[in-house]
Amino acid sequence: MEKLVSNLLVKYLENRGIEHIFGLCGHTNIAVLSELEKSSIGFVNVRHEQIAAHMADGYARARKQASVVLSHLGPGLTNAATGVANAALDSIPMVVIAGDVPSHYYGKHPHQEVNLHADASQNEIYRPFVKRAWRVDRPDLFPEIMEKAFQLAESGNPGPVLVSVPMDIFSKKIDESLFEKNNHHTKSLSKPSIDDEKAKEIIQTLVDAENPLFYVGGGIILADAAQELRELVNHFDIPVAHSLMGKGAVSDDNDLTLGMTGFWGTKFINDKCKEADYIFALGTRFAEADSSSWESEYTFNIPSTKLIQIDIDPNEIGRNYPVEIGAVADLKQALTVLNRVAKELVPEGLTNNQIKQEIGNNRKEFTESNKELEEDNSFPMMPQRILADVRDVLPKDAYLTTDVGWNKNGVGQQFPIYEAGSILTPGGFATMGFGAPAAMGAKVAAPDKVVVSLVGDGGFGQNPALLATAAEENIPVIWIVMNNSAYGTIAGLEKAHFDTTHGTVFTKDGESYTPDYASIAKAYGVDGVKINSAEEFKPALQQAIESNKPFVIDAPMINNPVPTDGHWNIMDIYSPGKKVHHASIK
Structure with missing residues (x-):
């Protein structure tokens, strides 16, 4: 049976478990809004598209699934761009559905068309920061594009994607079986891990190291791997430093938590990173502020310090520092293997009361130094x-x-x-x-x-x-x-x-x-x-x-x-x- 694309889109989003959409109206997306009125999905109406994008960002972080933004063309899309770019650089999954000019008016410069260098090219505005930007040129391709959009947003290194939809396509009819076919496609991809051989190499390296240190970033949070990380940290009594985005991955009241590194890190934390003979980096891109502009005098003295690095994104392995042992893997999966292997190789774990005492003393000194101001x-x-x-x-x-x-x-x-x-x-x-x-x-x-x-x-x-x-x-x-x-x-x-x-x-x-x-x-x-x-x-x-x-x-x-x-x-x-x-x- 043929139905309106706008109707089928909303049903598709319902079936994916989408409960909220953030956005702002425009003449290009009101066909979708009219269908949302009949839907269980809540439309969160805003006064500016940047608000919608930032709300969707916060929602995705808390919900741990891709959020959805509904935008108008042209100025609506550019208003949202800052919020979408923020999500992109923090690896937050998001699907932006934007209305576009009618497909039969490409290049005629209809109201609010962006076409200074190519016809109907508003999707190009997002190209530098989204994982992919689609323009839907045929209504029968829309269902397949939506499925690809969510899968790409949530897989690998997560991030936003854009689906730019000419407004006339929302009002065309297609056979509902085109959307129903997507119901048979998995909504959860199996993620890569590491093998036992590589896990044994990493664990043995940490055991043999004189002064090892964990350095964790926001990738731990994105992978929902904090519990696995805390288990490994406590098994080996290895101290943990973190980037800004990695804060909270190991609780700040844990005896092994050093704190945030880099420009706003303290001398004690930065010195501990410099003194490490091995750093095990998990889910971090070694950003400039966290790494004191990568100058070895201040925070990380790599390659004098040897680096082990695991990340879901191969581009991050060795981006800013040479890596001795590197692996591309989902952190939750990798840490699960590492914990099992660690207990096989070192069943009783390790104890390092000295580092706990040092961290405790420094924490007390910092608290006392701040007490008067507090x-x-x-x-x-x-x-x-x-x-x-x-x-x-x-x-x-x-x-x-x-x-x-x-x-x-x-x-x-x-x-x-x-x-x-x-x-x-x-x-x-x-x-x-x-x-x-x-x-x-x-x-x-x-x-x-x-x-x-x-x-x-x-x-x-x-x-x-x-x-x-x-x-x-x-x-x-x-x-x-x-x-x-x-x-x-x-x-x-x-x-x-x-x-x-x-x-x-x-x-x-x-x-x-x-x-x-x-x-x-x-x-x-x-x-x-x-x-x-x-x-x-x-x-x-x-x-x-x-x-x-x-x-x-x-x-x-x-x-x-x-x-x-x-x-x-x-x-x-x-x-x-x-x-x-x-x-x-x-």
């Missing part, structure tokens, strides 16, 4: 006080999103995360504006969890219209706006190197200026509180959690930089030989 009653608040109060109130299994700036860097360095996957942060693209909408996506995916977004005033100001969606859909996220009336991290950078803050701080008539985000929230129908003293903050957060409603807390904050002992090569570009980083902005 208890500081000054106002505007110290950022360390905000983080300490949030950690004190927040349940251990709550979801926390960050944006960029103090909230991201400070959380990575000094905010304990206990549950793997409960911290959502923009890593590869470091997108300002990610954290606030991503929190909404996480809450939609995990409605029973407390979800808090730590975000600067610069990041929250990117898309405050997300509050309209929060109010309409009753998405009870708590946004903590760490408000320093500036793009604070960049202001500190410019001040340190050029002794000016031009273009980085918010002023009006020479005085510091900031919108009242609590009042803005109330205008959208969302509860909001503006903090007037440090003592008010924790009770306000407790109130927000108990309310189970969307809630904005505007917390004025001192613009102090995150302390760092690491290195970033841009410092040498700005100020060669001076070893300066960021300055405090008063």
